[in-house]
Amino acid sequence: MPEKIEELIRQAIAAAQQAGDLASFELEDCGVERPADADNGDWTSTVALRSARLAHAAPAKIAAAIVAHMPEDKQISKVEVAGPGFINFYLSAAASNDVFRLVREAGADWGKSNVGNGLKLNYEFISANPTGPLHVGHGRWVALGDSMCNIFDHTNFKVDREYYINDHGSQMDVFGSSVATRYLQLVEVIRKDNVDVATAHATLLADREAYVDDEMDEHPEQHPYMDAFNEALGGNSYGGDYIIDIAREFYEADGDKWYDVAPEVRTDEFRERAYQAMLARIKATCHQARCDLDLWFSERTLYIKDETGTSPVDRAFAKLDKKGYLYKTDDGALWFKSTAFGDDKDRVLIKSNGEYTYFASDVAYHWDKFQRDDYSIDLWGADHHGYIARVTNVCDALGYPGQFEVNLGQFVNLLRNGEPVRMSKRRGTMVSFKELLDEVGTDATRYTLVSKSSNQTIDFDIEAAKKQEASNPVFYVQYAHARICSILRRAAEVNEDEARELGMDVVASKAIGADYNLSLLTEPSEAALARKISEFPELVASCARDRAPFRLTHFCEELAASFHGFYQHCQVLPSEGRPVDAELSHARLAAIDAVRINLAIALKLIGVSAPEVM
Known part of the structure; x- marks a missing residue:
């Protein structure tokens, strides 16, 4: 419709100019947009102001002058001038209601557009050490990033979902040592107490719980194994329960075969096996959150040399050096000339002792991305804001100016009944993302984590998210979808099992039939439904352009509210003492079926299910 209105405006301008009522001018954009208030029409144009x-x-x-020369069109019921020069367009009922037909014909393709124009896009939205489970902050990146990728898919970007595994560095040795130390303790408990591994595992967990509770260290006799663990590793360790869990898995697989081997052999073995075990857990958590990534990129691979004898790090550095952006200082350190691109100082890549910096990995990693895709977006925590300039600069230096972007995200405050969930440093871990998914459920978790702009902190109240009532936004939206499905089942005279077998699209067709007259829908609440649904294609396009998936949650809630308002005022199916014309009933069934389809699409884009029964 915006294109249609723009065409009418241009015809009116040409006619007014030909009649001498307007001076000759050309304008690229007629400024056709949705007015904030429905009282100001279905569409408005700022062409006169422009x-x-x-x-x-x-x-x-x-x-x-434009309105005076506006061509008549059966889809437009009224055009008027408002305020200082706005031109407001009011659609006919037939034109407004036609969106219900369009949605039903488009089905799952409703709202698709060509914003991306086929651009090959890499979106890396999770980057974490594989040394522990994903925490709730990581969970927000999962929800935001995957939702954004769904939106990119819907708007014709060719997007690769990517996870950057921080598996290069000393943290991996610490991880291996932590698991190895817990494995030795398991064997010692089994031998000393003559118990099985399950009992030994429980002993170490109870010991650690006692350590957590004994914050003042007043009862060291209650946690000797935790104290020994800290003493053995000098506090440089990973201490969560999951370390004990992994150690138990290794004992169950191999028994005590690793107890008497050389410490370095045991640590090397456990580092690699623990890495794979934790990575499998992380992948399972992402899958539970309905986020299946296209690529799990290992930082280690950046330092592996190929048949040419060079690694990705070597090749990225060679390109920078050829362009004159690298130099060495007298102490042997290698630097990137970041100041050439406006940075406040140059950035070291290799220290004087030969150690590669974290930035060295970033240089090679982003160079590698551009060998695979044409545009790169990273989702980072807001605390990494100061890192943006140097990575942007190196992408520019590598020959990809304007092709790198960073989206920043704020963190999550976890609450329970309005009270902060306290974290304990002694506990060795924060609340994990999997624990949140298990308690709250994937739907409520994802909906809540994506419900605000990424630059706003989320207050996630666990108990509020679990409520099965209208105060919980995800329940409110899902209930609207389920209620529509119930109405369609009744109209089609099928039960829940039959509907499940047929599919709701078939049920809807059976209930509505092939012919229905949408011009019968003249109630204000019916017009509100049509207006809200017609906003969806542009809304999805704006979500893609602005990297703003949170707008979809607002849309879902507004559409659900419009449906509930419609259902209060408009009889859809006849009931005792409340007859309804058969043709009008079919038209209203078609309208709510369009609502069903639109809600399901919007929820799917943010990774939330659309239940047919609640």
Whole structure:
């Protein structure tokens, strides 16, 4: 419809200019948009305000001339000038209601557009050490990033979902040592107490719980194994329960075969096996959150040399050096000339002792991305804001100016009944993302984590998210979808099992039939439904352009509210003492079926299910 209105405006301008009512001018954009208030029409144009200087006339006079020469069109019921020069368009009922037909014909393709124009896009939205489970903050990146990728898919970007595994560095040795130390303790308990591994595992867990509770260290006799663990590793360790769990898995697989081997052999073995075990857990958590990534990129691979004898790090550095952006200082350190791109200082890549910096990995990693895709987006925590300039600069230096982007995200405050969930440093871990998914459920978790702009902190109240009532937004939206499905089942005279076998699209067709007259829908609440649904294609496009998936949650809640308002005022199916015309009933069934389809699409884009029964 915006294109149609723009065409009418241009015809009116041409006619007014030919009649001598407007000076000759050309304008690229007629400024057709949705007015914030439905009382101001279905669409409005700011063309008169935009052309005032070009036409050498007041906006109100320009608007009046355009309206006076506006061609008649059966889809437009009224055009009027408002305020200082806005031109408001009111659609006919038939034109407004036609969106219900369009949605039903488009099905799952409703709202698709060509915003991306097929751009090959890499979106890396999770980056974490494989030394522990994903925490709730990581969970927000999962929800935001995967939802954004769904939106990119819907708007014709060719997107690769990517996880960057931080598996290069000393943290991996610490991880291996932590598991190895717990494995030795398991064997010692089994031998000393003559118990099985399950009992030994429980002993170490109870010991650690006692350590956590004994914050003042007043009862060291209650946690000797935890104290020994800390003493053995000098506090440089990973201490969560999951370390004991992994050690038990290794004992169950191999028994005590690793107890008497050389410490370095045991640590090397456990580092690699623990890495794979934790990575499998992380992948399972992402899958539970309905986020299946296309690529799990290992930082280690950046330092592996191929048949040419060079690694990705070597090749990225060679390109920078060829362009004159690297130099060495007298102490042997290698630097990137970041100041050449406006940075406040140059950035070291290799220290004087030969150690590669974390930035060295970033240089090679982003170079590698551009060998695979044409545009790269990273989702980082807001605390990494100061890192943006140097990575942007190196992408520019590598020959990819304007092709790198960073989206920043704020963190999550976890609450329970309005009270902060306290974290304990002694506990060795924060609340994990999997624990949140297990308690709250994937739907409520994802909906809540994506419900605000990424630059806003989320207050996630666990108990509020679990409520099965209208105060919980995800329940409110899902209930609207389920209620529509119930109405369609009744109209089609099928039960839940039959509907499940047929599929709701077939049930809807059976209930509505092939022919229905949408011009019968003249109630304000019916118009509100049509208006809200017609906003969806542009809304999804704006979500893609602005990297703003949270807008979909607002849309879902507003559409659900419009449906509930409609259902209160409009009889859909006849009931005792409340007859309804058969043709009108079919038209209303078609309208709510369009609502069903639209809600399901919007929820799917943010990774939330659309239940048919609640």
